[in-house]
Every structure is written in structure tokens, then in C-alpha cells.
Amino acid sequence: MGSCAALNEASVGQVSFFADHRQESALESTMASVVVVDEATEAKLSGVRFARLVRDNPAAGFAIALDALHPESEEPAGVHPSAVLEDGSVVHESASIGPFVYVGPKARVGARSRVMAGAYVGPGAVIGEDCVMGPRAVVMERCVLGNRVRLQPAAVIGSDGFGYVLDKLEDGTTFHRKVPQVGIVRIEDDVEIGAGACIDRATTHETIVGSGSKIDNLVQVGHNSVIGPLSILCGQVGLAGSTKLGRGVVMGGQSGAAGHLAVGDGAKAAAQAGITEDVPAGETVSGMPAISRVKWLRAVLVFxxxxxLLKRVRRIEKKLGEG
Amino acid sequence: MGSCAALNEASVGQVSFFADHRQESALESTMASVVVVDEATEAKLSGVRFARLVRDNPAAGFAIALDALHPESEEPAGVHPSAVLEDGSVVHESASIGPFVYVGPKARVGARSRVMAGAYVGPGAVIGEDCVMGPRAVVMERCVLGNRVRLQPAAVIGSDGFGYVLDKLEDGTTFHRKVPQVGIVRIEDDVEIGAGACIDRATTHETIVGSGSKIDNLVQVGHNSVIGPLSILCGQVGLAGSTKLGRGVVMGGQSGAAGHLAVGDGAKAAAQAGITEDVPAGETVSGMPAISRVKWLRAVLVFxxxxxLLKRVRRIEKKLGEG
Amino acid sequence: MGSCAALNEASVGQVSFFADHRQESALESTMASVVVVDEATEAKLSGVRFARLVRDNPAAGFAIALDALHPESEEPAGVHPSAVLEDGSVVHESASIGPFVYVGPKARVGARSRVMAGAYVGPGAVIGEDCVMGPRAVVMERCVLGNRVRLQPAAVIGSDGFGYVLDKLEDGTTFHRKVPQVGIVRIEDDVEIGAGACIDRATTHETIVGSGSKIDNLVQVGHNSVIGPLSILCGQVGLAGSTKLGRGVVMGGQSGAAGHLAVGDGAKAAAQAGITEDVPAGETVSGMPAISRVKWLRAVLVFxxxxxLLKRVRRIEKKLGEG
Incomplete structure (x- = not known):
């Protein structure tokens, strides 16, 4: 029956929420029948048309309502007849394997996981329980997804790292010799990876995305990188190889980090920031090269x-008989 | 028979065009047999080897010649035997459905549309008339394409928006709770979307790409964004959630916009610009944070x-007995 | 048997290498049983537990060891029964064509090439010898791969270039007329293209990636661009149309080049650089707009x-009775 909508888009019978005080006028005029609010808001409301659901965190309450009122389409357990399951692969009986899915030799798909049309599970790869692989998502050979991992369409886990060594042929000609990338990617529990995002496998060990981290569309994670738990990488972020992100790091859209450096717990990079050296825990950085955001904001004002400023210096020089 | 080429690459029997006065020497030496020119150019030409087609807009004339002389390969109407069409899907008899295509329950594909190998049309999705979905293109559940929409290979329409709410488990542990993304993407008529580009579905309502807009490869459009008609988003542009672009907006390659802001009609962002606040109609901006392009160009010169400049200030200070 | 690992991750029985003098303590404490070293290092080593393999270029030696000790999984020659090979396509008997692969009419796949599950080879496309097309990789109509070309998963070769001409309908309404993109992409020998990277076909001629060049994930190469041999394009680089890169050019992550310009042999662009005009051979540039890196580093320090600096100017002005 009921469904959910933003305050200004809701119609009668719908559930909405109020968590941003810039939306006060939308709250007053909303057509929603139920609004999730916090206690402070509830106390101030009077004479409104809608029912209230009181919760400390109204946005979280709204997310729960969305879940309840818009259940994901269920796919029946079982393997579509067009799917190819290689010898030695193990698919749990409660999992759902869609059309044109490939599951390689010795690969495993856990209970209740849903592998959508055209997804690819490479040889020896492991998909945990309650995972979702969107259409055309790819998990390459031997890579591992934990439980409740969600890959948006066309995400790629375990492409080769970008590793080459400048070498010479016997005749002295130089060339880029490929360094075989024989490591894996390990995605821990409760991670989500965006559409078209690419996580490269390690050269010999593991590229890791820590539990509960969320990675947006078209993000690039270089080989041997380690992303701590609960981190957020917004759209089009790029991490060069061997980047270490701590716990709860946030990287804004289109920001990047040069490789072989560490970003401390809780650090934040603003959109388009270019991190070129270690960032201390808790620091917020901006700009390219990335510096303290406070310092950058002040410098940008002068920029x-x-x-x-140049004119002022010229005027002074003139006054002093210079220039 | 005849075909088309640039002035400096054309050989006898080919059609070319002249629209850029930096190419005057190429015009003189071209081997093309036919050149599309404007009236002013035609008036100045004498003693040339090639036939002329006179048109106000020679580049447009060339595009028409390309269309006529290089017709797209026709795929026969009908459904490839390997495709999977779920119950309740409706495919027009003049449409072409390629190998390994999935068309979900209640999805519709309109007249003369061409769904190429491995493309995915989710449950309830609507593909209008005369559309092209390139190989591996994905249109997720309930999303809607108008008429004459063209998706390049591996484009993704309707991936989940990047929405999470910081929440707590009962034991006090924080986690990012996923906000279900139950809205859709609506692509209006005559839109083209580049290879690997990702357009996220709205949280509860619609992400919209306006009619006649063109989006290049690997562009990311965040949830709830609304792009006006006739806009141009070049390669790797990123729009965060709830960005509103007006009519005829142009965003240069790798530029981005922070969310919850508006860019007015006809505004332009230069390559790599980072828009952090509203941009007035008609304005051209550059830099990060993006400012008026004229102002930015001057500031960059001093930068x-x-x-x-620092040395000059030091010299002054010395002269004044400071520093 | 033996396998390979970094010095600090290796265990007994493994092969490692030493090429970076910051890793001297890792060399002393490694558990590796064999370490590839150069002659100078060998001369200094005494009393170590591991065997040494001496080579001028230890990193290259390690790459060779990786190749030998971690052979790629062999796929048997032959065509998977689910693959679709159109009439007139020619697949060498030693090639391997995986499940759900499409090979268009008149397309060719050369000896020992491996086309993995769900890859797409368009009509008339040519895949040379010893190539690898990863899962879901796409080579569009008539595009050409040389020998030993490797496409990572979901790479797209030959999407349409982003070409439109502003035109008018008879009623005066403006619209973006698509310029048909009828050229091709030519990938020369020994090139590797990253996951999700997109190389656009030329308008009428050829977009070229020169032999031995390596392109990382999510890179965008615009139509009519020509990349010289042995160049390196790191993750998320963007080249607008008609960019010419010389031999051995290196472009750092997230850097970009405006179109219709040339970057000389051996030039380098730092991460996030934005190239807006020609770059001379051998030059290294940084920043947006990109300038000489040395100059940029100095300017950034002052920035x-x-x-x-502003305060110092104000103080001077005060002293001079100004401002």
C-alpha cells in the first residue's frame, strides 16, 4: 500500500521524513500521511495533517520504511537453464543464478546470494551469503566477497593491477614488461561497490576493502591498496597502487590519492582533492596538492x-621608485 | 561507392567538408571529390578540383553525408533464439533483440529499437521507439528510455544511488545503513549516453536526462539529478546527487558538480572545473572551486x-627595513 | 611448489626481489627462500638465509619468476557451445571462445587468442594472435587488435566518438545533430587496456593506440586520438578528441588533455594535470592549466x-600610508 517520497514530492498515503532544517517549509506543506521526525521536531509540531513516527535518526527511520514498503523484487532460488556452472563449482540451493551467468570451476556462491543476468564468477572465486551481483558484474579468478556484499551493475573485482617493469630486449629495445598480478581482491562483509567501479587484484597478496565500506560508481582502486572499514569513496575517486586508507575515511567525488601513502582514520578529502603524501587521522584536506582544508580555503580566497594583489605590489613599487 | 573523410585524409571519390578556417591549406590540397562548404567559401573558390555542396552549416551537411554514405549495419527484426524474454515482457515485432539479451518481466521494447548482444532490460523497464542499446548496456528495473535514445556499450542506467545514513546497532556500533533507492531514471527523447557512463536511479522519485542531451563516456550522474534538455556532458564528468542542470548546459571533460546545487541555462564549465555553488545562467566557470572563467584566467596568470611576486614583496620589505 | 611474494610478505619456499633501497630492513628479515637482487646488492650480502638470483633488473627478474611460477589458467582451445559465431566469422582452431561470446559476421579471431565469457567481437572486427579479451570486453564493428593485446574485463574498444554539430530544424529549433562515427580503432601489438576503459572510434579514419602502450582502468580516449608507442596512461586519464601523444609519454592518474593538441615524446603529466596546449618532448607538467612541473611546484609553495603574503602587502601599505 503506502510508499515513500521526499517531503515535497509525497502525496496522500505516502511516508516521508524530516531531518534537514532547511526543509521546514516543505514539512509544513507536505501531502505525506506519515512523517518520520525526531523528538525535538515532534515537540514543536501542532495542527499538522500527518501522523508522526518519532525516531532519534529520522533519515535512518525513513530508510527502514523504504525497505519495508518497497521490498526488492525476489528472484526464485535456483539456476537459470542458460547459466553455465563449471565442474567443481558449488552453488547453494537457496542462491539465485540468473540467465547467462558464468560460474567458473571451484567457484562458490553462498546461501541466498543473487547473481543477476550476465554476471561472471571466475574460477575459484568465492561469493559469500546474502550477496547481490548486479547484471554484468565481474568477480575474477580466486577473488573473495564476504557476506551481504552488493555489487552494482558492471562492477569489476579483480582486474589485473597496473604493473609493468621497464625492461630491454636483447637488441637493446626497451619495453614495458608486464608484472603478472597473481594476488586477489578480498571484499569484507557489508561492502557495496558502485556501477562500473574497478578494484584491481594485488600483485602477489591481497587488495582489501574493509567491512562496511561503500564505494560509488566508476571508482578505481589500484592494486595492493587496503581500505579500512566504514570508509566512503564517492564517485570517480581514484586510488593509485598501495594506498592505505584507515577506518571511516571519506573521499569526495573525483578526488585521488597517489600510491604508497597512508590516510589516517576518519580523515576526509574534499571533492577533486589530490593526496600526494600521508594524511593524519582526523584531518580534512582539499586541493591539489591536498593540504589542510582550512588553510586551502583561505589560500583560495586570496587566489x-x-x-x-599584483596591482597593489606594483603600486607600492612605483611609490618606492622601483619596477 | 563514395564515402567520407577529413580534408587531409580524403582520397579521390570521397566527400569532405570545410568549416574551420585553420584548415585552409588542407582545403587547397585535398584529394576529396566533393567538399561541403558555406556560401562565403564557395564565393572565394576558383580553379579547384572538387565539386562543392553549399550549405549554411557545412559540418551538419557532412554529418548528413556520413549518414547517407555509411548506413549503420541493419540487424533483422526479431528475437535471437538465445535471448531470454520473461513472461509479460512486450517486444515490438519490428524490434531487434540480439544474442544473450535479457528482457525482464513486464519490460517493453518499442518499434524498430535495436537491443544488441548481451544488453539487459530490467523488470518493468521501458525502451521507446528507434532506440539503440549497445552491447552489454544495462537498463535497470522500471527505468524509462524515450524515443531515439542511444546507449553506447556498457552504459548503465538505473544503478542504485549512493545513499547511506550513519546509524547505530543496539550495541552502539556505527554503520552505514543503505537507503533503498526505489526511484527510477527517466531518459527523454533523442538522448545519447556514452560507453560505461552510469546514471543512478533516484531515491524515491526520478533522475532525469532531458531531451536532446548528450552524455559522453564514463560520466557519473548521481541520484535525483535533473539534467535539462540539450545539455552536453563531456567525458568523465561527475554530478553528485541532486544536481540541477538547466537547458543547454555544457560541462567540459572531468569537471564535476557538488550536489544540491543548480547550474543555470546555457552555463558552461571548463574541463576539470569543480562547481561548488550555484552557477548563474549563461556564466562560464573554471577552476576548483569554480569561479568566473575570465577571473580565473587572470588569477592563473599571476599564480x-x-x-x-613573493620576491618582489621581499625586496620591498628589505628596502623598508622589514622582514 | 614455489610461488612469489613481496619481501615482507614472503614465507619459506617463496621467491621475492629487492629493487628499492627503502626496503633494506625487509630484505634483512624476509622469510623468502630466493631473492632476485642486482650485482651491487649481491656483493654486500653475507650470512643471509636466502639464495640469490642476480640480475641487472631485479624487478624484471621477479616478473619473469611470477610468470613461471604462476602460469595463467589455460583454457582449452575451442568454442563453447553457448557462443554465437555469425556466418563468415573466422576463429582460429587454437583460439578459445568462452560461454556467451558473440563473434559477428566477418569477424576474425587469431591463433591462441582467448575470448572470455560474455565478450563481444563486432562485425568485421579483427582480434590478432595471442590476445586476451577479459569477461564482458567489447570490440565494436571493424575495430582491429594487433597481436598479444590484452583487454581487461569490460574494456570497450570502438564506442562512437562524441561528435555533434549544432543544427536547426526547419522551425528554427536547435538540436545537436549526431555526426556518424564511421572510422575505427586500431590497437597495435603488445598493448594492454584496463578494466572499463573506453577507446572511441574515429569519425572517419582511425583512433590509434601505439604498440607496447599500457592503458589503465577507466581511461577515456576520445575519437581521432593517436597514442604513440610505449606510452603509459594511468587510471582515469581522459584524452579529448584528436589528442596526439608521442612515444613513451606518461600521463598520471586522473590527468587529462584537451583535444586538438600534441604531447611530445617522453613528456610526462603529473596526476590530475590538465593539459590545455602542446607539451614539448621531454617536458614534465603539473597543475591545471598544466605548466612546467618545476615552475608549478614553486608556485604551489607560495600558494x-x-x-x-597578503598580510605582508597590507603591512607594507600601512607603513606607506596606503590601503
Whole structure:
């Protein structure tokens, strides 16, 4: 019956929520029949048309309502007749394997996991329980997904790391010799990976995405990188090889990190920041090269008016008989 | 028979065009047999080897010639025997459904649309008339394409928006709770979406790409964004959630916009610009944070010589007995 | 038997290598049984537990050991029964064609090439010898891969270039007319293309990736671009149309080049650089707009302290009775 919508888009019979005080006028005029609010808001409301659900964290309450009122389409357990399951692969009887799915030799798919049309599970790869692999998602050879991992469409886990060594042929000609990438990617529990995002396998060991981390669309994670738990990588972020992110790191859209460096727990990079050296825990950085955000904001203010500053210096020089 | 080529690459029997006055020497030496020119050029030409087609807009004339002389390979109407069409899906008899295509329950594919090998049309999705879905393109559940929409290979329409709420388990552990993304993407008529580009579905309502807009490869459009008609998003552009672009907006390659802001009609962002606040209609912006392009160009000139400016200030200070 | 690992991750029985003098303590404590070293290191070693393999270029030696000790999983020659080979396609008897692969009319796949599950070889496309197309990789109509070319999963070769001409309908309405992209992409020998990377076909001629060049994940190469041999494009690089890169060019992660310009042999662009004009051979550039890296590094140092510089100018002005 009921369904969910934002305050300004809701119609009668729908559930909404109020968590951002810039939306006060939307709250007053909403057509929603139920609104999730916090206690402070509830106390101030009077004479409103809608029922209230009180919760400390109204946005979380709304997420729960969305889950309840918009259940995901269920796919029946079982293997579509067009799917190819190689010898020695093990698919749990409660899992759902869609059309044109490939499951390689010795690969495993756990209980209640849903592998959607055209997804690829490479030889020896492991998909845990309650996972979702969207259409055309790829998990390459021997890579491992924990439980409740969700891959959006066309995500790629375990592509080769970008590793080459400049070498010479006997005649002296130089070439880029490929360093075989024989490690894996390990995705821990409760991770989500966005559409088209690519996580490269390690050269010899493991590229790791820590439990509960969320990675947005078209993000690139280089080989041997280790992302701590509960981190957030927004759209189009790029991590070069051997980047270490701590716990709860947030990287804004299109930001990047040069490889072989560490970003401490809880650090944040603003959109388009370019991290070129270690970032201490808790620090927020901006700019390229990334520096403390506070410092960057001040520098940028002056940058915008550099022509005026230049003129002032010229005027002074003139006054002093210089230039 | 005839075919098309650039002035400097054309050989006898080919059609070319002249629209850029930097190519005057190529026009003089071209081997093309036919050149599309504008009236002003035609008036100046004498003694040339090639036939002329006069048109106000020679580049457009060339595009029409390309269309006529290089017709797209026709795929026969009908459904490839390997495709899977779920119960309740409706495919027009003039449509072409390639090998390994999946069409979900209640999905619709309109007249003359061409769904190429391995493409995915999710449950309840609607593909209009005269559309092309390239190989491995994905349209997720309930998303809607208008008419004459063209998806390049591996484009993803309707991946989940990147929405999480910080929440707590009963034991106090924090985690990112997924906000179910139950809205859709609506692509209006005459839109083209590039290879690997990702357009996220709205949380509860619609992410919209306006009619006639063109989106290049690997562009990321966040949930709830609304792109006006006739806009151009170049390669690797990123829009965070709830970005509103007006009519005829142009975003240069690798530029981005923070979410919850508006870019006015006809505004332009230069390559790599980072838009962090509303942009007025008609404005052109550059830099990160993006500012007026004129202002940015002047500031950048001074930036390059900052060390010299610093030295001048030091010299003044010395003269004044400071520093 | 033996396998390979980094010095600090190796266990008894494994092969490692030493090429970076910051890893001297790892060399002393490694558990590896064999370490590839150069002659200078060998001369200094005494009393160590491990056997040494001496080679001028230890990293290259390690790559060879990786190849020998971790052979790629062999797929048997032959065509999977689920694959679709159109009339007139030619697949060498030693090639391997995986499940759900499409090979279009008149397409060719050369000796020992391996086309993995769900890959797409368009009409008339040519895949040379000893190539690997990863799962879901796409080579569009008439595009050509040389020998020993490797496409990572979901790479797209030959998507349409982003070409439109502003045109008018008879009623005066403007629209973006698509310029048909009828050229091809030519990938020369020994090239590797990363996961999700997109190489657009030329408008009428050829987009070229030169022999031995390596392109990382999610890179975008615009139509009509020509990349010289032995170049390196790191993750998320973007080249607009008609960019010419010379021989041995290196572009750092997330850097970009505006179109219709040339980057000379051996030039380098740092991460996130934005190239807006020609770059001379051998030059290294940084920043947006990209300038000489040396100059940029100096300017950035002053940028960080712009507020202090502004204060110094204000103090001078006060002293001079201005401002």
C-alpha cells in the first residue's frame, strides 16, 4: 500500500521524513500521511495533517520504511537453464543464478546470494551469503566477497593491477614488461561497490576493502591498496597502487590519492582533492596538492583576487621608485 | 561507392567538408571529390578540383553525408533464439533483440529499437521507439528510455544511488545503513549516453536526462539529478546527487558538480572545473572551486609567477627595513 | 611448489626481489627462500638465509619468476557451445571462445587468442594472435587488435566518438545533430587496456593506440586520438578528441588533455594535470592549466601561504600610508 517520497514530492498515503532544517517549509506543506521526525521536531509540531513516527535518526527511520514498503523484487532460488556452472563449482540451493551467468570451476556462491543476468564468477572465486551481483558484474579468478556484499551493475573485482617493469630486449629495445598480478581482491562483509567501479587484484597478496565500506560508481582502486572499514569513496575517486586508507575515511567525488601513502582514520578529502603524501587521522584536506582544508580555503580566497594583489605590489613599487 | 573523410585524409571519390578556417591549406590540397562548404567559401573558390555542396552549416551537411554514405549495419527484426524474454515482457515485432539479451518481466521494447548482444532490460523497464542499446548496456528495473535514445556499450542506467545514513546497532556500533533507492531514471527523447557512463536511479522519485542531451563516456550522474534538455556532458564528468542542470548546459571533460546545487541555462564549465555553488545562467566557470572563467584566467596568470611576486614583496620589505 | 611474494610478505619456499633501497630492513628479515637482487646488492650480502638470483633488473627478474611460477589458467582451445559465431566469422582452431561470446559476421579471431565469457567481437572486427579479451570486453564493428593485446574485463574498444554539430530544424529549433562515427580503432601489438576503459572510434579514419602502450582502468580516449608507442596512461586519464601523444609519454592518474593538441615524446603529466596546449618532448607538467612541473611546484609553495603574503602587502601599505 503506502510508499515513500521526499517531503515535497509525497502525496496522500505516502511516508516521508524530516531531518534537514532547511526543509521546514516543505514539512509544513507536505501531502505525506506519515512523517518520520525526531523528538525535538515532534515537540514543536501542532495542527499538522500527518501522523508522526518519532525516531532519534529520522533519515535512518525513513530508510527502514523504504525497505519495508518497497521490498526488492525476489528472484526464485535456483539456476537459470542458460547459466553455465563449471565442474567443481558449488552453488547453494537457496542462491539465485540468473540467465547467462558464468560460474567458473571451484567457484562458490553462498546461501541466498543473487547473481543477476550476465554476471561472471571466475574460477575459484568465492561469493559469500546474502550477496547481490548486479547484471554484468565481474568477480575474477580466486577473488573473495564476504557476506551481504552488493555489487552494482558492471562492477569489476579483480582486474589485473597496473604493473609493468621497464625492461630491454636483447637488441637493446626497451619495453614495458608486464608484472603478472597473481594476488586477489578480498571484499569484507557489508561492502557495496558502485556501477562500473574497478578494484584491481594485488600483485602477489591481497587488495582489501574493509567491512562496511561503500564505494560509488566508476571508482578505481589500484592494486595492493587496503581500505579500512566504514570508509566512503564517492564517485570517480581514484586510488593509485598501495594506498592505505584507515577506518571511516571519506573521499569526495573525483578526488585521488597517489600510491604508497597512508590516510589516517576518519580523515576526509574534499571533492577533486589530490593526496600526494600521508594524511593524519582526523584531518580534512582539499586541493591539489591536498593540504589542510582550512588553510586551502583561505589560500583560495586570496587566489581569486591575485590580479588585485599584483596591482597593489606594483603600486607600492612605483611609490618606492622601483619596477 | 563514395564515402567520407577529413580534408587531409580524403582520397579521390570521397566527400569532405570545410568549416574551420585553420584548415585552409588542407582545403587547397585535398584529394576529396566533393567538399561541403558555406556560401562565403564557395564565393572565394576558383580553379579547384572538387565539386562543392553549399550549405549554411557545412559540418551538419557532412554529418548528413556520413549518414547517407555509411548506413549503420541493419540487424533483422526479431528475437535471437538465445535471448531470454520473461513472461509479460512486450517486444515490438519490428524490434531487434540480439544474442544473450535479457528482457525482464513486464519490460517493453518499442518499434524498430535495436537491443544488441548481451544488453539487459530490467523488470518493468521501458525502451521507446528507434532506440539503440549497445552491447552489454544495462537498463535497470522500471527505468524509462524515450524515443531515439542511444546507449553506447556498457552504459548503465538505473544503478542504485549512493545513499547511506550513519546509524547505530543496539550495541552502539556505527554503520552505514543503505537507503533503498526505489526511484527510477527517466531518459527523454533523442538522448545519447556514452560507453560505461552510469546514471543512478533516484531515491524515491526520478533522475532525469532531458531531451536532446548528450552524455559522453564514463560520466557519473548521481541520484535525483535533473539534467535539462540539450545539455552536453563531456567525458568523465561527475554530478553528485541532486544536481540541477538547466537547458543547454555544457560541462567540459572531468569537471564535476557538488550536489544540491543548480547550474543555470546555457552555463558552461571548463574541463576539470569543480562547481561548488550555484552557477548563474549563461556564466562560464573554471577552476576548483569554480569561479568566473575570465577571473580565473587572470588569477592563473599571476599564480604561475607567484615566486616572482613573493620576491618582489621581499625586496620591498628589505628596502623598508622589514622582514 | 614455489610461488612469489613481496619481501615482507614472503614465507619459506617463496621467491621475492629487492629493487628499492627503502626496503633494506625487509630484505634483512624476509622469510623468502630466493631473492632476485642486482650485482651491487649481491656483493654486500653475507650470512643471509636466502639464495640469490642476480640480475641487472631485479624487478624484471621477479616478473619473469611470477610468470613461471604462476602460469595463467589455460583454457582449452575451442568454442563453447553457448557462443554465437555469425556466418563468415573466422576463429582460429587454437583460439578459445568462452560461454556467451558473440563473434559477428566477418569477424576474425587469431591463433591462441582467448575470448572470455560474455565478450563481444563486432562485425568485421579483427582480434590478432595471442590476445586476451577479459569477461564482458567489447570490440565494436571493424575495430582491429594487433597481436598479444590484452583487454581487461569490460574494456570497450570502438564506442562512437562524441561528435555533434549544432543544427536547426526547419522551425528554427536547435538540436545537436549526431555526426556518424564511421572510422575505427586500431590497437597495435603488445598493448594492454584496463578494466572499463573506453577507446572511441574515429569519425572517419582511425583512433590509434601505439604498440607496447599500457592503458589503465577507466581511461577515456576520445575519437581521432593517436597514442604513440610505449606510452603509459594511468587510471582515469581522459584524452579529448584528436589528442596526439608521442612515444613513451606518461600521463598520471586522473590527468587529462584537451583535444586538438600534441604531447611530445617522453613528456610526462603529473596526476590530475590538465593539459590545455602542446607539451614539448621531454617536458614534465603539473597543475591545471598544466605548466612546467618545476615552475608549478614553486608556485604551489607560495600558494599555500597566500594569506601570509597578503598580510605582508597590507603591512607594507600601512607603513606607506596606503590601503
Amino acid at each position: 581569486k583576487d591575485l590580479p588585485a | 604561475k609567477d607567484l615566486p616572482a | 599555500k601561504d597566500l594569506p601570509a
